[in-house]
Amino acid sequence: MATATPEQTTSQRAEVVLDVIRTRRVVRSFTDEPISDADLRTILEAGRWALSAGNRRINKFLVVQDPKRIRLVRAVSPGMLARPTALIVILTDTEKAAREQVQLDKDLNTWIDVGTAAQNMSLMAHALGLGSCPATSFSRSGVAAALALPPTMLPEFILQLGHPAPQQRVMRPGASTRLPIDALTFWERVGQPLPRR
Amino acid sequence: MAEKMVVSEDEAYELLAHLVASAEICTFEPHYYGTFRLIDAASRLMDCMLRHGSNGSRAWLEAFKQEVDQKKVWMMWDREGYFQFLREATGKVAEALKQREGLAEPASTAR
Numbered sequence: 001m002a003t004a005t006p007e008q009t010t011s012q013r014a015e016v017v018l019d020v021i022r023t024r025r026v027v028r029s030f031t032d033e034p035i036s037d038a039d040l041r042t043i044l045e046a047g048r049w050a051l052s053a054g055n056r057r058i059n060k061f062l063v064v065q066d067p068k069r070i071r072l073v074r075a076v077s078p079g080m081l082a083r084p085t086a087l088i089v090i091l092t093d094t095e096k097a098a099r100e101q102v103q104l105d106k107d108l109n110t111w112i113d114v115g116t117a118a119q120n121m122s123l124m125a126h127a128l129g130l131g132s133c134p135a136t137s138f139s140r141s142g143v144a145a146a147l148a149l150p151p152t153m154l155p156e157f158i159l160q161l162g163h164p165a166p167q168q169r170v171m172r173p174g175a176s177t178r179l180p181i182d183a184l185t186f187w188e189r190v191g192q193p194l195p196r197r
Numbered sequence: 198m199a200e201k202m203v204v205s206e207d208e209a210y211e212l213l214a215h216l217v218a219s220a221e222i223c224t225f226e227p228h229y230y231g232t233f234r235l236i237d238a239a240s241r242l243m244d245c246m247l248r249h250g251s252n253g254s255r256a257w258l259e260a261f262k263q264e265v266d267q268k269k270v271w272m273m274w275d276r277e278g279y280f281q282f283l284r285e286a287t288g289k290v291a292e293a294l295k296q297r298e299g300l301a302e303p304a305s306t307a308r
Contacts, residue, residue: 028270075214078222078234081270137226139218170267175275 020127027131028082030162034065035086039128043088043161046124050116053109058097059117059156062089062147069146076142077158079135084160088121089147090114092154114156121159131164203246212241232283233272240265257293 008016044061052059064070064087073087074080092114097104104110118134125132135158143155187194204212219234243262250258265286271279295301 071211075211076218078215078219078237081237137222137230139221142214142218142221168267172271172275172278175271175278177274 020123024123024126024132026133027162027164027167028133029165029167030082030084030131030160031165032085033163035130035161035163039125039130040086040088040161042128043121043124043130046120047088047090047117050113050120052113052116054100056097056100056102056113058093058100058102058110059113060091060093060153061117062091062149062153063087064089064147072146073138073143073158076146077135077138079137080133080158080160082133082160082162084133085162086160088159088161089143089155090117090157090159091149092156094152094154111156118157118159125159125161129163131162133160134158135160201250203249204242205245205249208245208248212238212245215241229272229276233269236265236269236283236286240269254293254297257296261289261293 040063044063047061064073065085067085070084070087073089074083092104092110094104097110102110122132122134138155138158140155143149143158144151144153147155149155182194185194186192215238219231219238223231223234240262243258243265247255247258247262264282268279268282271282292301
């Protein structure tokens with residue numbers, strides 16, 4: 001795993017981080033090799049350090065490695081195309097949310113926190129040489145039943161993890177590719193393009 | 198037509214759960230995701246068929262499943278290519294069905 005050392009310059013460190021961000025891809029094909037506990041803990045550590053609105057920390061992580069349980073979750077999660085060897089399910093702890101006076105039905109920040117944790121964990125998985133794939137298309141009631149979740153824990157996001165198997169991405173000639181930064185960004189005012197370098 | 202069983206009871210339950218869950222999430226996802234859920238369910242069915250099926254149509258099924266799995270994900274970044282694939286896919290299944298029923302036209306008359 002690439003980690004920043006005191007000797008590294010800021011630009012070297014930025015390059016390491018950008019490289020991890022840029023080379024991460026969704027992985028939808030995994031081998032049967034299990035993920036080590038050490039790697040899982042490192043991924044969870046990355047999730048723990050994600051930014052959180054108001055530092056309220058209303059999310060919990062549930063690790064699932066039991067193949068039967070994973071199969072059950074996959075059955076009620078149409079967004080799970082892969083057959084992962086581990087899952088990290090991001091939950092909302094509604095009791096903690098109530099203590100923090102979070103209005104879950106109105107406060108969109110709660111979704112942002114799920115996203116930041118998921119992104120951190122996905123990047124860390126990639127940095128460890130593992131593959132990950134997000135799943136948000138799942139039945140809430142189905143996943144709650146499959147994982148025997150208490151009613152106070154709401155499943156928000158499933159991160160599928162595993163050792164990547166070779167996968168071939170077939171693209172149609174002429175298919176669109178990732179948007180360039182110019183197509184995503186305005187400068188100072190909406191409608192105003194980035195200045196030329 | 199051969200009447201060999203190609204889906205076990207466990208697999209059928211998994212497919213059942215997948216279809217019911219798909220129906221649920223189709224209530225809030227973009228409409229075209231519904232097509233994706235169906236073609237993905239077809240892939241999952243082919244998974245079972247390949248596990249238990251006879252050798253007769255295995256080569257066709259393997260090739261078609263591979264094509265489905267490669268092209269279904271175009272829905273996320275090449276929607277026109279994905280829709281075009283869907284428009285062509287049914288014809289391929291129909292040809293395979295005809296083959297199984299012994300109704301395939303001789304090569305000279307096939308369109």
